[in-house]
Amino acid sequence: MLDYDLTRREFIEVSAALTVTMAALSDTHRGHDLNAEERDTLIVMIRTVFPHTVRDNVYRDAVEVINLRCRNDPATFVDVTAGVAALEAKAGNKFSRLPEAARISLLTSIEGSAFFRVVVSEALESLYGSSGMWTMFLKKR
Numbered sequence: 001m002l003d004y005d006l007t008r009r010e011f012i013e014v015s016a017a018l019t020v021t022m023a024a025l026s027d028t029h030r031g032h033d034l035n036a037e038e039r040d041t042l043i044v045m046i047r048t049v050f051p052h053t054v055r056d057n058v059y060r061d062a063v064e065v066i067n068l069r070c071r072n073d074p075a076t077f078v079d080v081t082a083g084v085a086a087l088e089a090k091a092g093n094k095f096s097r098l099p100e101a102a103r104i105s106l107l108t109s110i111e112g113s114a115f116f117r118v119v120v121s122e123a124l125e126s127l128y129g130s131s132g133m134w135t136m137f138l139k140k141r
Helices: 008-028 036-049 056-072 074-090 100-109 114-128 131-139
Strands: none
Touching: 036 056, 036 074, 036 100, 036 114, 056 074, 056 114, 074 100, 074 114, 114 131
C-alpha cells in the first residue's frame, strides 16, 4: 500500500488539479464530434463523389450521419478525422477550393482507405436510402 503524507492543503490542491484535468479531457473527447472544418471538408468531398444540383443541406445531412457514427465508434472517429487531415494536407489545406478535377484526382488516390470507404458508404446510404431523398431527386428532373 502506498502511503502519502499530504497536508490538507496539498490534498485539496492535488484534488483540484486532478478535477480540472479530468474535466478538460472529458470535454475534449466528449461524443467524438467532428469540428466545423472537418464537416465542411466532408460536405465538399461527398458533393464531389455524388454530384447533384441540390442544396448543401442534403450533403450536410449525410455528414451528420457520419458524425453520429463517429460518436458511437471511436475507431471511426479516428479514421475520419485522420482521413480529413490527410486529405487537407495533400490539398495544401484548401481541398474545398480546388478545381473539381483536382479534387477527383485526390479522392481517387485515397479510394482504398478506411476513411474513404466509411464516408462513401454512409453518404450513399444517407443520400439514396430514403424515399424522401428519391422524391427530391425525381422532382429535380
